[in-house]
Amino acid sequence: MHFIITDASLARSRAIHLSGTKLVLALVGLSLVMMLLAAGLYHYVFLKGARERWPVVGALVRLVVADEFEQRDRFMRENLDAMARRLGDMQAKMLQLEALRDRVSGLAGINPNDLKVAGSGRGGALVEGHAMSMQELQKTLDDLEKLTGEHQDLLTVMESRLIDQRLKTMMLPTQHPVNGPLGSPFGWRIDPFNGHSALHTGLDFQAVVGTPIQAAAGGVVVAAEVHHEYGNMIEIDHGNNLITRYAHASKLLVKKGDLVRRGQNIALVGTTGRSTGPHLHFEVLVQGVPQDPMKFLNAGRNAAPAAVAALATDVAAPRAVH
The missing domain is CATH 2.70.70.10 (Glucose Permease (Domain IIA))
Incomplete structure (x- = not known):
């Protein structure tokens, strides 16, 4: 690309040749200058205007901030609702686990009523259609964690009892010692x-x-x-x-x-x-x-x-x- 610059007072002209590389570098440099000018304008107009409470700029800034807060609140609410649904699923599985615990306790020869723990069978704090706060969600999580630990301890006791019964069974002579008909009884x-x-x-x-x-x-x-x-x-x-x-x-x-x-x-x-x-x-x-x-x-x-x-x-x- 060629540029011709003419000086009328000196009646002279000057030709400038720009290659493709030089032209690209010139455009990049011009873009950087424009970005710096835009940043400076933003800093001066919006930030300074917001601090000094310029009427138009202050209202615009409040709108932008309110929109950001609304988006953040909507994002947090969607995540809380998703976590609440997952907590509901966990509590349903916990109720199934309690029913399974009662059946296994019968196999272990343990009275299920003696294994009831605090909070058993309550179902949890979730209410359908109720939007949970972060504090309610954290409390429900803590309750589930405590209940899970108690169930784990109880299942460990029942497992030990079942293993003990299995060992006792294996140590009792209940298998026929030989393949043959019975002759004289005891x-x-x-x-x-x-x-x-x-x-x-x-x-x-x-x-x-x-x-x-x-x-x-x-x-x-x-x-x-x-x-x-x-x-x-x-x-x-x-x-x-x-x-x-x-x-x-x-x-x-x-x-x-x-x-x-x-x-x-x-x-x-x-x-x-x-x-x-x-x-x-x-x-x-x-x-x-x-x-x-x-x-x-x-x-x-x-x-x-x-x-x-x-x-x-x-x-x-x-x-x-x-």
Whole structure:
């Protein structure tokens, strides 16, 4: 681009050539000057006018400020309404959690009325159609946080109770120790060797030699030996003064001190010791007193929590042979 500048007094002219780059730089410089002038004008007219309360400028500034406050208030109100709706959803879920807590407490054997906490079942402070203030919203959040902590503590207690019940169930001999039909039951019978009446202190399961014998519950092997009457015999301690005995085995698969789990193969059926044929003689002893193993096996077959709990109580305080 060419510019020609003519000086009339000197009768001279001067040509100026601007390339594309120089022209762009000139426009940028001109734009910066205009921006600075505009900023200076704004500072002088609006800020100075607002401070000195010029009539027209003051009214304009008040309109601008009022519009900004209105937009900010509308933004905050929309966010408060959104948070209030989310709080309503949280409170609905909290009520569902309370119902679930009552059902789980029943499974844990805990009276739900004993687990009621402050604020339970109130539903919260939200009212449909009521615009909440920031203070009301914060108070509701604090109440929910407190209620959530209380429910967490209660659920932790119930979880511990359920785990304890599960462990007790796993330590009760409720699984059949061998796959075979029942022969002689627990109780008084005629002894097959001397023909006299005698107490049969266990159950006899008929099975062929070599049939696996399984642990009726988890525990620790306290005896794996040859007995003059029981033959190859295993005793497992399940805790709480409860021991199971497996007799007349042909082969022992565990040794004293082994930790066994429910259903683990511990021996093979045989006819060793005082035996008239291949079978498993299975006993349950509580504090050294023989108990009828069938009540344990029936509890395992029914899988009823109440029956297992009653059985655990009975194990904790046996009174007589039954």
